[in-house]
Amino acid sequence: MADHYQNNVYHQGGGDSYGTYGEGGGPDGYGYQADYPPQEEDAASDVTEGHDDEDQMYEGEYQGIPHPDEVKAAQRAAREKSREGGSAASELEELSEQYEDIMQDCGHGKFQWMLFMVLGLALMADGVECYVVAFALPSAEKDLCLSNAEKGMLGLVVFLSMMVGAFLWGGLADKTGRRRCLILALGINCIFAFLSSFAGSYGFFLFFRLLSGIGIGGTVPIVYSYFSEFLQMDKRGEHLSWLCMFWMFGGIYASFTAWGVIPRYGWGFSMGTELQFHSWRVFVIIAALPAVTSLVGLTFMPESPRFLLEHAKHDEAWMILKQVHDTNWRAKGKPEKVFTVTHIKAPKMAEDELIEIQSGTGTPVQRWAVRSLTLCKLVLRNMASLLSAELRFATLFMATIWFCMAFSYYGLSVWFPDMIKHLQYEEYETKVKTFHRERVVDVRFDFPLKNQIHKEGEYKRDTFIGIEMKSVRFEDSLFDNCTFEDIRSTNTVFENCTILSTVFYNTDLWEEKFIDCRMENTTFEHNKHGCHLDSVEENDVLIYLVSFLGSLAVLPGNIISALFVEKIGRVRIIGGSMLISAGCSFFLFLSFSQSAIIALQCMFCAVSAAAWNGIEVVTVELYPTSKRATAFGVLNALCKLAAILGSSIFASFVGITKAIPILLSFAALVCGGLVALKLPDTRQKILQ
Secondary structure: OHHHHHOOOEEOOOOOEEOOOOOOOOOOOOOOOOOOOOOOHHHHHHHHOOOOOOOOOOOOOOOOOOOHHHHHHHHHHHHHHHHHHOOOOOHHHHHHHHHHHHHHHHOOOHHHHHHHHHHHHHHHHHHHHHHHHHHHHHHHHHHOOOOHHHHHHHHHHHHHHHHHHHHHHHHHHHHHOHHHHHHHHHHHHHHHHHHHOOOOOHHHHHHHHHHHHHHHOOHHHHHHHHHHOOOOHHHHHHHHHHHHHHHHHHHHHHHHHHHHHOOOHHHOEEEOOOEEEOHHHHHHHHHOHHHHHHHHHHOOOOOOHHHHHHOOOHHHHHHHHHHHHHHHHHHOOOOOOOOOOOOOOOOOOHHHOOOOOOOOOOOHHHHHHHHHHHHHHHHHHHHHHHHOOOOHHHHHHHHHHHHHHHHHHHHHHHHHHHHHHHHHHHHHHOOOEEEEOOEEEOOEEOOOEEEEEEEOOEEEOOEEEOOEEEEEEEEOOEEEOOEEEEEEEEOOEEEOOEEEOOEEEEEOOOHHHEEOOEEEOOEEEOOOOOOOOOOHHHOOHHHHHHHHHHHHOHHHHHHHHHHHOOOOOHHHHHHHHHHHHHHHHHHHHHOOOHHHHHHHHHHHHHHHHHHHHHHHHHHHHHOOHHHHHHHHHHHHHHHHHHHHHHHHHHHHOOOOOOHHHHHHHHHHHHHHHHHHOOOOOOOOOOOO
């Protein structure tokens, strides 16, 4: 075997060695050999006896369709001719071309599909994270006694933490490895998501969700960079688009499990006297399962060989590429195919070498501090290089597209359910019943009181036992010698009331619900301390249904973009989809009912999915390997910043006007779509 390797290395002037594979040879150091080791003459007749698979007529030859191997050989020849006609290629350009040829020889098969599933689950976890707090909040806000300001901060911290995570992990992945960073990011997410389900106070819940979001924020930039480096050029756009479907699966999974778990309060249990482990906490744990599954799968996956080659780790990269090659061809029933590459160009990146310190120098903390500081400097330098002369315009164009798309998409994603809630509230208010100056004496109230206003009433010796009071308001009323027992209330207040000789036993009516009231001889016994969940009706199934339909509507956009991304190009898909989405948002002026808003939401999500797929594919292809995850992380962080601005601005106009959110969304999408049409076509571009 050693002799076989030695005979398959073409030595170029200067001492650099390049791997040889395929057939033929070339003056540039890219020689090729047959797929099999050289045979002795005596053995040749045994091997070639009968009909070889390679000698058989392949289907399509009679129709004049070129054999796939001929297509690959023609592509290689074209690249060699391009090198001969142009200036001398740099080491990185030579590595890019050689790596593309190796990936074509490895083929697309079982290995890529296994990695597809593992990374898809990580992307699914990112999609789930965007919904967890929103679905758990209606219950958590009562369980944790959250004010409106605290609820707003909790919703904001999700995107804020994911923004920090994308920025942090994207930069680290280009310096320390895709697989390593993804494992750390998912591990952090799983640990703190689990801890957040046991948080007994708002502060701890906010802190744990913050750290959980920082972890999961690194998945998107790493997943796309990682997977793209195992794909050959003609498969890249299609399979990256199929990978995008897992984000949709995340939304569907979150909506379905929230609907199945959260309204079922009976699933909860008590942990001591302080912590009530209600069903929303169970949902938080279940929502972390995709991240846990992906984390387990990643332990069986290798590091990106392209990353290893960029960092001059030739032997490790060679072993991984051989693993990919053998796994794919064995699964295809051709275990005899031999991985013939013996040496791959691995340029040394001297400026990126970390400072090595002798083990006896300083304390362990000092050595760790020096290494960490050096790593931070390298990451920041890599980020600054995104605005270098050769990448400046690509970065500015992509930043504009990411920001415009995210501002509109996430803004409307918040606006749609909020508008539906507003329409429900308006409809509910039209049915309010008003009672004026009623006089009730010696009456037992054992039926629910809902959506009522009682003004200047007089209640003497009345009993309110075991009932629910929802959206009830007592104004300027008198309660004399009454009893309230086992009461559950929602949005219920007593204002300017006089309460005499009245007993409140085992109720959740505390001081905040009595506004400017006068009390004499009134007692509160066994009052429910803290905050308590409202009834099942508070968790409107329509909230989950709207999110479920919006996520499901992404499916057609994903399928169309995956099937046509190679045929019509990424640029046309992005530009066309964003302009069509702008048209969909403009039709929101015609939405005056819940069903109309849901229909337009589904249409908008379906078209937007195609734009997102194209944006993510182009982002991968525009940047070189040494900056790919960094660029994706920076752009994804900008996306989360746009999401914060969009959701905050759009939500503030709910119930005030529809015009401003619609016009802002329309303008952002048109701007982003026009800029996208200026991007270069990257379909036939080798991954740099």
